[in-house]
Amino acid sequence: MAKNIELTAQPSLICHKCGIGTMDAVSQDGEPEYTENFQCSNCGHTAVIHSFVIITSQLLTAITGGGLSLYLLVQELYKLLAAFQLNTMFNMASSILLILLAVVMLFGFMYTFYRAYKGVRMRKLYTRQLSIISQKTSNTPPNKFS
DSSP states (O other): OOOOOOOOOOOSOBOTTTSSSBEEEOOOTTSOSOOOEEEETTTOOEEEOOOHHHHHHHHHHHHHHHHHHHHHHHHHHHHHHHHHHHTOOOOHHHHHHHHHHHHHHHHHHHHHHHHHHHHHHHHHHHHHHHHHHHHHHTTSOOOTTO
């Protein structure tokens, strides 16, 4: 005796503007199939929501690149300060250029981390509604006859 079971995919992104519609992927002519542009099926609200893979790669890149840049900055600052304390003259121009390069790279990786943080907040904004809706629907009493 086989039962007919209908599986419905629960939408992963809910519009935070109207709270009813689902955010569907939108692609335009000439774009690749994969897109980060979404539009609400109810009110037409559009948003750019990054995928979890992109956010994760931004976080990993920011942490590793920022760590290496910070290491380079500390090492070159140590060399420069030691040269000043010991009153030795060495090629300070290369050390100063490496320090400036490390600072610029550090700011770049901090910006990448900020963009990843904004992506996490954006995904939370559109998935928070989903958890509220699923909690409301789970309060229905279970069917005793199934």
